[in-house]
Amino acid sequence: MATELMIVLTLLAAAIAMFALNWPRMDVVAILALVALPLTGIITLEESLAGFSDPNIILIATLFVLGEALVRTGVAQHTGDLLVRHAGASEVRLIVLLMAAVAGIGAFMSSTGVVAIFIPIVLRIATNIGVAPGRLMMPLSAAALISGMMTLVATAPNLVLDSLLRREGHQGFGFFDFTPFGLPVLILGIGYMLVARRWLAAESTATDNQRPTLADWIASYGLAGREFRLHLTARSGLVGKRLDQLDLRGTAGINILGIERSTSYGRRLIQPRADTILQAEDALFLDVFGEDTDIEAFCNTYDLRRLPISGRYFTDQAQEIGMVELIVPPGSPLVGRSIAQSRFRSVHGLAVVGLRRDNQPIGDVDAQTVLRGGDVLLSVGPWSRIRQMRQSRDLVVLALPGEIDELLEAPFRAIPAVAILALVVMMMITGIVPNVLAALIGCLLMGLFGCVDMPSAYRSIHWQSLVLIIGMLPFSLALQKTGGVDLAAEALRAMIGDSAPRAALAVIFVTTAALGLFISNTATAVLMGPIALALASDLGVSPYPFAMTVALAASAAFLTPVSSPVNTLVIGPGGYRFWDFTRIGLPLVAIVLIVAITLVPVIFPFHPG
Numbered sequence: 001m002a003t004e005l006m007i008v009l010t011l012l013a014a015a016i017a018m019f020a021l022n023w024p025r026m027d028v029v030a031i032l033a034l035v036a037l038p039l040t041g042i043i044t045l046e047e048s049l050a051g052f053s054d055p056n057i058i059l060i061a062t063l064f065v066l067g068e069a070l071v072r073t074g075v076a077q078h079t080g081d082l083l084v085r086h087a088g089a090s091e092v093r094l095i096v097l098l099m100a101a102v103a104g105i106g107a108f109m110s111s112t113g114v115v116a117i118f119i120p121i122v123l124r125i126a127t128n129i130g131v132a133p134g135r136l137m138m139p140l141s142a143a144a145l146i147s148g149m150m151t152l153v154a155t156a157p158n159l160v161l162d163s164l165l166r167r168e169g170h171q172g173f174g175f176f177d178f179t180p181f182g183l184p185v186l187i188l189g190i191g192y193m194l195v196a197r198r199w200l201a202a203e204s205t206a207t208d209n210q211r212p213t214l215a216d217w218i219a220s221y222g223l224a225g226r227e228f229r230l231h232l233t234a235r236s237g238l239v240g241k242r243l244d245q246l247d248l249r250g251t252a253g254i255n256i257l258g259i260e261r262s263t264s265y266g267r268r269l270i271q272p273r274a275d276t277i278l279q280a281e282d283a284l285f286l287d288v289f290g291e292d293t294d295i296e297a298f299c300n301t302y303d304l305r306r307l308p309i310s311g312r313y314f315t316d317q318a319q320e321i322g323m324v325e326l327i328v329p330p331g332s333p334l335v336g337r338s339i340a341q342s343r344f345r346s347v348h349g350l351a352v353v354g355l356r357r358d359n360q361p362i363g364d365v366d367a368q369t370v371l372r373g374g375d376v377l378l379s380v381g382p383w384s385r386i387r388q389m390r391q392s393r394d395l396v397v398l399a400l401p402g403e404i405d406e407l408l409e410a411p412f413r414a415i416p417a418v419a420i421l422a423l424v425v426m427m428m429i430t431g432i433v434p435n436v437l438a439a440l441i442g443c444l445l446m447g448l449f450g451c452v453d454m455p456s457a458y459r460s461i462h463w464q465s466l467v468l469i470i471g472m473l474p475f476s477l478a479l480q481k482t483g484g485v486d487l488a489a490e491a492l493r494a495m496i497g498d499s500a501p502r503a504a505l506a507v508i509f510v511t512t513a514a515l516g517l518f519i520s521n522t523a524t525a526v527l528m529g530p531i532a533l534a535l536a537s538d539l540g541v542s543p544y545p546f547a548m549t550v551a552l553a554a555s556a557a558f559l560t561p562v563s564s565p566v567n568t569l570v571i572g573p574g575g576y577r578f579w580d581f582t583r584i585g586l587p588l589v590a591i592v593l594i595v596a597i598t599l600v601p602v603i604f605p606f607h608p609g
Contacts, residue, residue, distance in 0.1 A: 004042050005482040011036055012475055012527075019519040026520060027464040030471020037474045047477055051470035055436040056159040060469070061461050062439035063153055066421060067109030068460030069451040071117055073417040074319070074408040076105055080121035089129045092194060098122070098136065099143035099190050103182070106147025107154045108421060112462065112565045115144045119573050135200045137574030138584055139193040144566045146189050148521075148555035149182030149592075151175055153428065153435070156469060157525035157554035161547045164476075164529045170543060175428045175435075180603050181552055181595055188591045196584050200574075211402040217323055218313045221354035221361055221378050226288050227314055228295055229260075229307040234280040236303040244274040250340065250367045252298060253290015255351040257314065257380050258321055260285065268412055269320035271382045274346055283307060285314055285321070287353050287380065289365060318403045319411045322383040324350070325398040330373035332394045340367035348392070349385035354378030383407055409456070416449040465522065465565075472526040480530055489534035501541050501606045505549045505597050508532050512553035513589055521557040521564050525550060541606040548604055549596050556592040558585030 011033065018029045038045045051057060070076050083101050087094035098118075106114040118140055126133040148155030152162060152175045166172045218224055232238055238246065248254040258269040259276065260283035269285070270276075278284075284304075288295055299306060310316045328334050334342045339352050355362040355369065356376040362369075371377075376398060379386075383404065389397050410417075420442050427438035446452045452460075479485045492511070496504050512528045532546040557563035559582050561571055567581055 004040070005479075005484050005487070007040050008037075008042060008475070008478045008482050008484060011040075012479075015472075015475070016518050019523070025464070026523075027467040027471070030468045032471075033475060034471045037478055042478050042482060043474055048474045050477075051473040054163060054470075054473070055434070056163040057466055057470060059153070059436040059439050060156055060159060061466060062436070062443050064110055064461045065443045065452060065457045066424065066439065066446065067114075068456055069410075069413075069417050069446040070105070070109055070421070072409040072456060073413040073451050074411050075414050075417055076114070076117045077121070077406065077408065078414065079105060080118060084121075084125055084128070087125070091129065091131055091135070091197070094125065094129070094131075095136065095139050095193055095197065096190055099139050099146075099186065099193065102140060102143035103147040103150060103186050106144050107150035107182075108425065110462065111144040111147050111155055112465075112569065114147065115140060115566050115569045119569065123573060132200075132575075134574045134576065135197045137570040138200055138576070138580070139190075139197070141566050141570045142189055142193060142558060142585075142588060143186070145555055145557055145564060146182060146186050149178050149185055149552055151178055151182075153439075154178070154182075155555055156465060156522045158551050160469065160522065160525040161529050161551045164533065165543065165547055168533060168543070173544075173548075175425070177548070177603075178551070181548070181599055184595050184599065185552075185592055188595070189588060192587060192591060196587070199584065200580075212325075212399055213402050214315050214318060214323055215312070217325075217354070217378055217401065218315070221356075222363065223287070223313045223353060226353075227309055227312075228286040228288055229309050230284045230286060230299060230304040231307050232278060232280055232282045232284065233303050233305060236278075236280070238278045238302050238304070239280050241278055242274070243272055243276050243278070249345075249351075253288060253293040253366065254298070255287040255289065255353060255380075256284055257287050257351055257353075258285040258317070258382075259283070263412075266412065266415075269317060271349060271385070273349075285317070287351065289353065291364065318406075319408055320382065321380060322386045322404065322407075323378060323380050323401055324386045324389060325400075326377045326379055326389060326392075326395040327398045328371050328373055328375040328377065328394075329396050332373065334371045334394055335373050336370065338368050338370050339365075342371065344379075348379070348381075348389065348395075350379035350381035350389075352377050353380050410451055413449060413451045417446065417451045420445045420449065420451070468520065469522055469526065472523045476526050476530050479527075485530045485534050488531045489538055492531070492535050493538050501539055501545075502597050502601060504535060504539060505545060505600060506593065508535065508546060508549050509553040509593050509596055512550050513556055513559070513593075516554065516557050516563050517560055521554040524557075525554040528554070539606075542604065542608055544604040545600045545606060548600050552592055552596045552600075556589045558588045560585075 015029050015033055018024065019026060034048055037043050038048045079101050083097045087097050102114055102118060122136045122140055123133055126136055148158065152158050152173050158178060162172045243256065248256060256272045259272050260267050260269050261279065262281065314321050345351055352365060355365045389395060424438050424442035427433055428435050492507055496507055512524055515528065516524045528550045529547065532550045533543045536543040536546040561567045561578060561581055
C-alpha cells in the first residue's frame, strides 16, 4: 500500500508542478492523469472514467449554456448599461454597483462568463469617467469569485463538494445554502475594494480600441439634429402606402432608416424595403438630410406625431441600426452614377447619409449626388446587411464601428431568457426535479424560444474546465484506496490536537487556500474534499461544515492569476503583474476565512440536533 501511495503522490506532485508551470494545458494534464492512473493498476479503467457519468459534470455544462443564453439575449449587457446609468461619474458608486451586479449575475452562471461579458463594459465605463481600467478590473474579478459563494450552481467547486457528499451517503447542499456566507463576504469585499483601489494601477497598459464609434461618425459627418421619430396615426395619409410609391428621399429629402412595428415579441425595428407597406401605429426612424425640409409641415400634411428620441442619432437603437464606411473603388460600376441611379438602397439595403471626398465631408448629399472613385460613403442600415457588404464587389468596407463587437445575437429574447432562468432556479430550490434535470429542461426551453441555438450552445461550454474536473476525480479515488486521504486527515488531526473543531476548519481553509496558489480552485476542491470529510469523521462531527469550508476556500482564489480563469482574464485589461493579485488578494482571503470560521459552525452545527 505504501508503494502504491508513493506512486499516486508522485503523479499528483507531477500534475501540480505542471499546473504551476502552466505547461502543458490544464486539460492535457488532466487527460495524462486519466491515462496514467489506470496503468498503475491502483484504480480500474472504469473507475478512472467514472467522472464522465457524474451528473454534476452534465450540470456544469448546462450552466454554461444557460449563461450563454443570458449573453445572447442581452440580459447581462442590459445589466451593465443599467449600472452605468445609475453609477454616473462616481467611482465609489460604480465599484459598489459593479461588484453587486457581477456577484448577482454570477450566482446563476459561470463566473468566467460573467467576467468575459463585463470586461468590455468596464473598459467603456473607465473611458467615459476617466478612470484607469486597473482600478476597476480587480474589483470585477473579486466580485466574480465571490459570486461562487452565493448559490450551489455558481461555481464548479460547490458542485464538486455537493457530489462528494452525496457519494458518501449524505443529503448534499441546498441551492441557497451558500448565500448566508456569500452575502457577508460580498459586503465586506466591497468595503475592502473601496479602500484597496488606491493601490491598484493608476495607469493602464491595456491597448485602446482603435475602432471609431457611432458617436465619432455622427460628429464628423454632422448628423446630429437630422434624426426624427414619427408615429403614424390611423388617419395618416401614409398608412397603406408602399415606400417606393412615396419616394420620400427624392421628393422630401428624407431617408427612412427603420420602421418600428409591433410583433409577437413586442415592438421591434424592421428593415424598410421598396415593397414595405406602412401600417397604422408604425414609428418611422427618419434621417432628414434636405436643407429645405420642414419636418413640422411634413407631420401636418400626413397626420404624423413626433416621438421623443433618447439617443443621439438613434444610438439607443445600436442593436438594430448600424453604420459602416464604404469606399467606392475606381472601376466600380457605381462610379459616374448617382445614388438614385445605382439603386443603392434597393441593392444593398443601406441608406447613404454622409460622404467624404478628398478626406473632406460633403454636406449636401442627396439622391442625385454622383459618385466618384475614392468616395467614402457613410451608410446606415441593419447590421445583417452591413456584414454582407464584406462580400460586395462594387464597394469596399473601410471601417466598422466599435459597437459591432457588442451586438446581441438574440436581442428580442431577453424576457423569455429571464423567465426560463427563474423557472430553473425555482425547480432547483423546490427540488421538484434533480438539479441536472432542471438545468437540462432550461436548456431545451432556451432553444425552443430562440435564446440559444445548437452551435452557440456547444461553443459556450468550457470543455477545458469539464475535462479538468473529470481528469482530477480519479486522484481523489486513488488517494482514498491507497490510504492517502486517511493519512492526510491523520496529519491534520495531529496538527490540530485537542483544539476545538473551529481550529480544524481554519486548518482546512488555510490548506485549501494554499493549495489554490498552484492549481485551479476546481482541482483544489476535488483533492481537499475527501480529506475534509475524513477529518470530520475522525473528529466525530458533521461533514457539512467541513465541506462548506472547502467550498468557500476554493472560491477564495484571489491570490494568483493561475488560481482561477477569472483572474487570468483581467491581467491584460487591468495592466496587472503577478504579485498584484497576492498583495490585494491576501486580505480578501482573510475576510473569507473569518466569515467561514465564524458563521459556518452557526449555520451548519458540528453536532446537529
